[in-house]
Every structure is written in structure tokens, then in C-alpha cells.
Amino acid sequence: xxxxxxxxxxxxxxxxxxxxxxxxxxxxxxxxxxxxxxxxxxxxxxxxxxxxxxxxxxxxxxxxxxxxxxxxxxxxxxxxxxxxxxxxxxxxxxxxxxxxxxxxxxxxxxxxxxxxxxxxxxxxxxxxxxxxxxxxxxxxxxxxxxxxxxxxxxxxxxxxxxxxxxxxxxxxxxxxxxxxxxxxxxxxxxxxxxxxxxxxxxxxxxxxxxxxxxxxxxxxxxxxxxxxxxxxxxxxxxxxxxxxxxxxxxxxxxxxxxxxxxxxxxxxxxxxxxxxxxxxxxxxxxxxxxxxxxxxxxxxxxxxxxxxxxxxxxxxxxxxxxxxxxxxxxxxxxxxxxxxxxxxxxxxxxxxxxxxxxxxxxxxxxxxxxxxxxxxxxxxxxxxxxxxxxxxxxxxxxxxxxxxxxxxxxxxxxxxxxxxxxxxxxxxxxxxxxxxxxxxxxxxxxxxxxxxxxxxxxxxxxxxxxxxxxxxxxxxxxxxxxxxxxxxxxxxxxxxxxxxxxxxxxxxxxxxxxxxxxxxxxxxxxxxxxxxxxxxxxxxxxxxxxxxxxxxxxxxxxxxxxxxxxxxxxxxxxxxxxxxxxxxxxxxxxxxxxxxxxxxxxxxxxxxxxxxxxxxxxxxxxxxxxxxxxxxxxxxxxxxxxxxxxxxxxxxxxxxxxxxxxxxxx
Numbered sequence: 139x140x141x142x143x144x145x146x147x148x149x150x151x152x153x154x155x156x157x158x159x160x161x162x163x164x165x166x167x168x169x170x171x172x173x174x175x176x177x178x179x180x181x182x183x184x185x186x187x188x189x190x191x192x193x194x195x196x197x198x199x200x201x202x203x204x205x206x207x208x209x210x211x212x213x214x215x216x217x218x219x220x221x222x223x224x225x226x227x228x229x230x231x232x233x234x235x236x237x238x239x240x241x242x243x244x245x246x247x248x249x250x251x252x253x254x255x256x257x258x259x260x261x262x263x264x265x266x267x268x269x270x271x272x273x274x275x276x277x278x279x280x281x282x283x284x285x286x287x288x289x290x291x292x293x294x295x296x297x298x299x300x301x302x303x304x305x306x307x308x309x310x311x312x313x314x315x316x317x318x319x320x321x322x323x324x325x326x327x328x329x330x331x332x333x334x335x336x337x338x339x340x341x342x343x344x345x346x347x348x349x350x351x352x353x354x355x356x357x358x359x360x361x362x363x364x365x366x367x368x369x370x371x372x373x374x375x376x377x378x379x380x381x382x383x384x385x386x387x388x389x390x391x392x393x394x395x396x397x398x399x400x401x402x403x404x405x406x407x408x409x410x411x412x413x414x415x416x417x418x419x420x421x422x423x424x425x426x427x428x429x430x431x432x433x434x435x436x437x438x439x440x441x442x443x444x445x446x447x448x449x450x451x452x453x454x455x456x457x458x459x460x461x462x463x464x465x466x467x468x469x470x471x472x473x474x475x476x477x478x479x480x481x482x483x484x485x486x487x488x489x490x491x492x493x494x495x496x497x498x499x500x501x502x503x504x505x506x507x508x509x510x511x512x513x514x515x516x517x518x519x520x521x522x523x524x525x526x527x528x529x530x531x532x533x534x535x536x537x538x539x540x541x542x543x544x545x546x547x548x549x550x551x552x553x554x555x556x557x558x559x560x561x562x563x564x565x566x567x568x569x570x571x572x573x574x575x576x577x578x579x580x581x582x583x584x585x586x587x588x589x590x591x592x593x594x595x596x597x598x599x600x601x602x603x604x605x606x607x608x609x610x611x612x613x614x615x616x617x618x619x620x621x622x623x624x625x626x627x628x629x630x631x632x633x634x635x636x637x638x639x640x641x642x643x644x645x646x647x648x649x650x651x652x653x654x655x656x657x658x659x660x661x662x663x664x665x666x667x668x669x670x671x672x673x674x675x676x677x678x679x680x681x682x683x684x685x686x687x688x689x690x691x692x693x694x695x696x697x698x699x700x701x702x703x704x705x706x707x708x709x710x711x712x713x714x715x716x717x718x719x720x721x722x723x724x725x726x727x728x729x730x731x732x733x734x735x736x737x738x739x740x741x742x743x744x745x746x747x748x749x750x751x752x753x754x755x756x757x758x759x760x761x762x763x764x765x766x767x768x769x770x771x772x773x774x775x776x777x778x779x780x781x782x783x784x785x786x787x788x789x790x791x792x793x794x795x796x797x798x799x800x801x802x803x804x
Contacts, residue, residue, distance in 0.1 A: 144247040149207040149278070150256050151190070151214060152239045152264040153181075157461045158198035161234065172234055173198070180220055188213035193252050199236075201260075203252060207242050207281045211310065214238045214272045215288065218312055222270060239263025241275040259305055266296060266307055266483065268395070268458065268465070276306035294469060294481035383532045385513040386423040386449035387506075389413045391434040392466070393456040401464075405457040408466065412453070415503040418641065420611050421535075421569050422513060425449055444473030451479075451513065453506070464488045468502050470512060480505070480512045508647040514539075534560035535570045542577050543683060545713045547586040553577050568608035575600035575617045583755040584713065585744065590755070590787050594624060612642030616651060623659045624757040631659060631759075646680065649673035654687040657694035658758040658767075666691035667700070682707075686715055693770075694763060698723040709736060714743050718752075718776075725773035733774045740776060750780040754791050768794065 155161070161169045177195075185192060185202055188209040193201045204210040217236065225233045241263060243256020259275060267273040274282075279290055289311040295304035389412050392405040410427055417424045425447050433443055440452045455468035469481035482505070506512050517536050538556035541549040557574040561567055578597035581587035598621045604614035619634030635656060642648030650673040653666040670688040674680050689705030692698070701723045708716025721736035740747055749771045758764045771778060779797035780788070793801075 145244055145254075146247060147242070148245050148252070148256065149204040149210040149240060149242050150245065150252070150260040151202040151204065151210050152199070152257075152260040153202065153214075153217070154199035154237050154264050156235045156237055156269040157463070161232070161461075164232070169234075176221065176224060176234060180224065181217055184216050184220065185213055188216070193250070199264075201252070201257065203245070207240070207278055208285055210240050211272075211274065211278065211282050211286060211288070214240060215310065215312065218270055218272060235269040237264050237267035237269060238272045239265070239267060239274070240272065240278050242277045242281065255301060259301060262296075262301065262305065263307060266293070267309070268456075268467075269460065270312075272310040272312070274308050274310060276308065279308040292478045293467075294478035296481070381448060381450055382423040383530060384421055384423050385451065385517050386425075387416065387451040387453060387513065388425040388430050388443060388447045388449045389416065389427075390440075390443070390452060390454040391431055392454070392468075395456050395458040396460065398459065401457060401459045404459075404464070408457065412502055415500070416507055418610075418612070418645065419507040420608055421532075422507060423449070440471050440473050441476065450474055451516070453502075459488055462488050470506065472516065479516055508645055511646075531560040531564035531567055531570070534563070535567065535573065538570070538577075539573055542573060542580070543681070545580065545584070545683075545711075547584075547712075550577055550580050550584075550586050554581075566607055568604045568611055568614060571600045571604035571607065572611065572614045572617050575604065575621070579617075579620070591789060594621075597621060598625070610641060612638045612640075612645055612648045613651070615641065616648060616655070620655050620757065623759050626759065628659070628759055635660075646673040650680070650684045650687040653691040657691055658753075658756045658763055659760060661760050661762055662695075664695040664697065667695050667697060686713075689719055690715065693719045693723055694766070696726075696766075698726050702727075709739065712743065714740050714747070717743070721774040721776065722767070722770035725770055725775075737774045737776050746781055746784060747777060748780040748784065749776065749778045750791060750794050750797055751784050751788060753794075754788050 155173060158169075158173075177200075181200075182192060188204065189206065190202045190204045190209065190213055193203055202210075202213075204213070218238065221234070221236060225235065228234070239260045239262065241256055241260040243259060244254060245256040246253045263273040263275060273293070274290075282288070283290060291309045291311055293307040293309055295306050389409055392409045394402040394405040409430075413424060413427050413430070416422055429447060440454065444450065444452055450473060452471045452473045453468060454471070455466060457464065457466045459465075464486050466484045466486075467481070468484075470479045471477070472479055482502075508514065514536065517532070534556045538553045538560065541553035541556065544550075554574065554577045557570050557577065560570045561574065564570070575597045578587075578593045578600065582590040582593035582597065587593040597617075601614065601618040601621045604611065605618050608614060615634045616638035619631045619638060622628075622631035622634060635652065638648055638652060649669045653669040653673070656662055657666050667688065670684060670691055673687075674684060685704040685707060689701045689703075689708075692701035692704060702720060705716050705720045705723070709720055710716075717736045717739035721733050721740060724730075724733035724736060749768060753764060753767065758767065768778070778794060779800060780791065780793075782801075785791060
């Protein structure tokens with residue numbers, strides 16, 4: 139009989155010294171002596187006074203269990219408050235500070251040690267805490283929120299290492315009521331913001347909405363004095379603005395927790411970059427910088443700010459630099475409900491503050507913006523909750539995008555219906571025309587429509603309409619470029635692609651779609667693989683179809699193993715791209731059996747498949763790319779030539795030379 143495992147339910151605290159390795163590297167003997175003195179003279183007596191048990195010590199931290207979760211949280215607050223006083227005289231780069239995480243869970247006891255998920259979660263929570271901060275799990279928050287005179291700020295759900303389910307995290311606000319009024323915001327001296335005039339002008343000019351004919355603005359100047367700190371007075375003086383039809387967001391000035399003017403400029407610069415880059419997405423309504431910076435250094439509830447600015451979502455964050463590292467946190471809040479939709483933390487070396495500024499701003503924008511960004515996702519979820527009769531233009535567009543990206547014949551047809559309805563409601567809705575053009579393109583490329591030529595003509599008409607309505611829409615230029623290539627207008631196509639990259643340099647979806655479309659038109663080689671890699675970095679929660687783009691670009695860049703790694707996950711998908719380009723990649727690698735198996739799946743999906751029609755559908759235009767494709771087709775044993783019936787549907791088809799000779803002699 140197996141020995142019985144001893145378990146118990148306990149509150150577990152993980153505590154760790156921030157930047158311990160760097161502190162020891164700078165002053166080994168001094169750091170070790172100070173850490174030990176704090177532990178023996180202060181930390182251990184505080185733990186004992188709160189009925190905690192030190193399970194084990196490490197060089198830079200400890201694991202502690204408590205019978206009472208209230209005792210655990212009170213102990214953590216006492217430690218952080220006391221350490222702030224004990225280290226107050228030290229300079230920032232020498233200061234010893236702890237991070238603390240607390241969880242309640244079932245733990246396993248063995249040889250005076252403890253194990254299990256209850257311990258693992260506490261350790262992960264500790265890594266999420268700010269220096270001098272405390273993070274607690276939801277179960278801890280539920281137990282202590284009504285029992286302790288403390289304020290807490292939600293940090294959203296986090297996927298932590300080795301734990302299957304996301305963990306909902308809360309931060310203990312150690313400076314009391316001021317923080318309770320505005321989660322995560324600290325009052326501080328206000329230096330002059332960086333690039334103020336230029337950013338205000340740039341962002342204001344970027345606020346044109348999707349139709350390109352309407353302009354939105356906030357009806358109060360940035361210099362107007364508001365009833366800050368008094369929600370009731372503010373509500374009376376500034377009635378709530380109506381919410382726009384599209385996702386609307388205000389990016390609040392990021393807090394500088396370092397207290398250094400250099401980092402203050404970095405925090406302001408990141409805020410401004412995020413505002414400017416989000417403003418490039420025509421499907422978003424973004425409040426201008428000069429309106430959000432009014433709230434800098436003022437502890438106001440996000441719901442009040444959203445009400446005054448007329449937005450549904452608020453992005454806020456903080457920045458802290460220490461020991462040549464910068465840590466930035468960001469969180470997206472639905473201000474109409476108070477729910478935290480997304481949060482993330484970034485840590486980077488502070489070698490080049492401008493590179494840090496660009497990288498972090500790009501990643502946040504990539505995560506929030508685009509077809510599949512967190513803002514569009516929230517909008518789709520909201521639209522799906524509405525009854526069909528109440529769906530308006532933007533909701534119809536969102537659901538149409540979702541249907542279109544499934545790439546099945548039935549959903550593509552449904553997407554067309556939804557987008558047609560959206561345009562009927564709003565004839566100036568440029569982005570709806572972009573997606574409708576893509577829908578018609580899919581009809582032609584995958585044989586979903588009865589007349590491929592007619593589908594291509596409709597795709598061209600709607601793409602040109604989109605650009606006419608909004609010349610600043612990168613996706614519209616990308617789609618129009620694809621149309622020009624299909625019409626063999628190579629110069630105009632290349633110019634539109636260049637314009638799309640110029641406008642959408644931080645739009646992850648633009649980069650991924652570019653990498654999917656460009657390889658057959660221009661000899662770009664491995665550049666398109668790099669575009670997808672950048673798209674994936676910009677949007678870490680990228681949708682699965684990015685792998686299509688990666689596989690497609692990798693094949694045309696002669697990176698066959700990389701192509702297979704991306705495409706084989708789609709080998710059984712109803713689109714032929716997965717099995718087709720898997721077959722071609724296997725063939726180029728000499729893996730003939732696997733190539734034949736994938737080729738059979740292509741022919742099962744499209745019995746009359748031919749290289750000629752595929753070249754026409756995908757608008758192959760570069761001779762070298764065409765020759766590489768045909769060489770791969772031959773090696774995979776797939777048909778080269780279109781049938782007579784197919785030729786009737788492609789009046790402008792550019793024939794393969796050997797197919798033309800074959801048809802001429804038969």
C-alpha cells in the first residue's frame with residue numbers, strides 16, 4: 139500500500155529580493171550582510187508575529203505558510219512598509235526591496251518542506267509584483283477584501299508557468315485611499331511632457347474615422363479646469379459624451395514609478411507613441427493626447443474619465459526603471475463595467491531608452507489593434523450578445539470579419555451578406571469595403587463563386603472604393619495592390635504595397651497579410667518571413683491564420699522545413715493552402731511519400747486543381763517565382779494544365795507554355 143501523502147490547506151507567501159544578482163555583483167559582502175540583517179532583525183520576527191512558519195530560505199528569499207490568509211496579507215504589508223523605512227537612506231540602485239506573492243491552496247507536506255500548485259502559484263505571483271509590492275490570487279482577495287482596511291487593484295488573468303488555468307491576480311495598494319480612487323496611479327510632481335505640441339497635432343490629425351468624411355472631437359479644450367477629484371461635480375459640469383459606434387479608447391499617461399525625470403520622459407513618450415499608432419487603425423476611435431494628459435498625476439476613477447471623454451475602454455500603465463532594467467505594465471479596462479480585459483508586463487534592458495520606447499509601444503499596439511486585436515475581440519463578443527435585429531453597421535462588420543477568416547464556402551457567403559448589410563447602413567464605411575473586397579477575392583481564389591472573373595471584378599471595385607473613401611487605410615492599399623497585381627499592373631501594385639507598409643508598419647495584420655500576398659508578385663525572398671515574425675512579435679496573441687502567412691512566405695523563400703512546421707497544422711483544413719504548400723515543400727525536400735499524401739488531399743479538396751488556375755488565382759507575376767512554383771508542382775506530381783471548362787472561367791488566364799502547346803496539339 140502506497141504511503142499516505144500528508145496535505146493541508148494553507149496560505150502560502152513567496153518572498154524574493156529584487157535584482158539580487160546585480161546587488162551582489164556590485165557589493166557582495168555588503169549585500170549579503172544587509173540581506174541577513176533585514177531577515178534576522180526584521181522579516182523573521184514579523185512573520186512569527188503573524189503566526190507564519192518559514193518553510194525554507196534561499197539566498198534571496200523565503201517560502202512561508204500561514205494558517206490564516208488574513209495574517210499572511212497583514213504580514214506582507216508590514217514587511218513591505220517596514221522595508222521601505224529601513225532602506226529609505228539607500229540610493230535607488232543599492233536599495234534592497236522585496237516582491238511578495240500570496241496564494242491559498244492545497245499543499246503537500248514532506249520532510250518539513252511544502253510542494254504543489256498552491257506553492258507554485260504563490261511563486262509565480264511573486265514574479266508579477268512590483269519592487270516593494272504584493273500580488274495576491276483571487277481566492278486571497280475574496281477572503282480579505284472585507285476584513286482588512288486595504289485597497290486592491292485588479293491585474294486581470296495571467297497564464298503562469300506550469301499552471302493549466304489562468305490565475306486572476308490582484309495588487310495590494312500600499313498607499314491607501316489615493317490609490318483606491320484610481321487603481322495603479324501615484325501622485326507626483328508633473329514635469330513638462332515630451333513632444334507635447336507635435337504629438338497633439340499629429341494625433342489630432344489621425345482621428346479621422348473609417349468613412350474618411352467625418353471627424354470626431356472631444357468637446358472641451360485641454361486647458362479647461364475640471365472638477366478633478368470630485369466625480370459628482372465633474373458629472374454635473376461635464377455631461378457624459380455619447381459612445382461612438384466603434385471601439386473607443388483613451389490612453390492615460392503612463393505612471394513613472396522611478397521618480398526620475400529621465401524615466402518620466404520615457405513614460406510620456408511611450409504613451410504618445412501608443413496613442414499615435416493606435417490612431418492609425420481606422421476601426422478604432424482614439425482620444426487625442428492633449429485630452430488624456432489633462433488627467434496626468436490626478437487620482438481619478440477610470441469610469442469618470444471614460445464618461446468625460448466618451449469612451450468605452452481605458453488603457454493605463456506604469457513604468458519603473460532600476461539596475462539598468464525597465465519594467466512596464468499595461469492594462470486594458472472596459473470602463474463601462476470595470477472589467478480588466480487584458481494586462482501585460484514588459485521587462486527590457488535600459489541600454490537604449492528610445493529602442494525600449496518603440497518596442498514596448500509597438501507590442502501594445504499590436505496586441506490591441508487590428509482585425510484580431512483585443513479591442514476588436516471585445517467588440518465581437520459584445521456584438522454576438524446582441525439580438526440580430528439590433529446589429530448595426532460596425533457590429534455587422536465585426537461578425538463579417540470573423541466569418542470571412544474561417545475561409546469556408548458557407549462562412550464566406552455569410553460574410554458577404556453581413557458586409558453588404560453594413561455598407562447599406564453606412565455607405566461611407568471604408569474598412570467594410572476592404573473586407574468585402576477580400577471576400578470576393580476568396581470566392582475567386584478558392585472557387586467558391588460561380589464566376590471567378592465576376593468575383594475578381596467585384597473585388598477590384600470594392601477595393602478601389604475603400605481607398606477612395608479613406609486614403610490613410612493601410613489595409614485598403616494592400617488589397618488594392620493585390621488587385622493591381624491580378625490585373626498585371628505590376629508597377630501600380632508595388633506602389634500600393636509600399637504605401638500599405640508605410641501606413642501599417644505597426645499593424646500586425648497588415649504585415650501578415652502582406653507576407654501572404656507579396657511572395658508571388660515580387661522576388662522578396664526571406665523578407666516576407668521576417669514580416670510575419672515581426673507581426674507575431676507585435677501581436678503575441680496572434681490568430682492561427684498567421685501560420686498560413688508564415689508557411690506561404692517560407693516556401694517561396696526556399697525555407698521548406700520552416701514552411702512545413704507552419705503549414706502541416708492545416709494539412710486537413712478545407713482551404714487547399716495547407717496541403718498544397720506542404721506537398722510542394724515535401725517534394726522539394728525529396729520526401730516523396732509525404733508529398734504524394736499531401737497532394738492527394740489537394741485533389742480531394744479541388745478535383746480539377748491545376749497549376750495554371752492556381753497561378754492566376756494567386757496572381758503570380760514574378761517569372762522566377764512562377765518557375766519555382768512549377769518545378770515544385772512537377773516534383774509533387776500535381777496537374778499543371780487547366781481543363782477546357784476551367785479556361786472558360788478565366789478569359790485572361792496566362793497559359794503555361796507547355797500547356798498551351800499541349801492544347802494546340804490535342
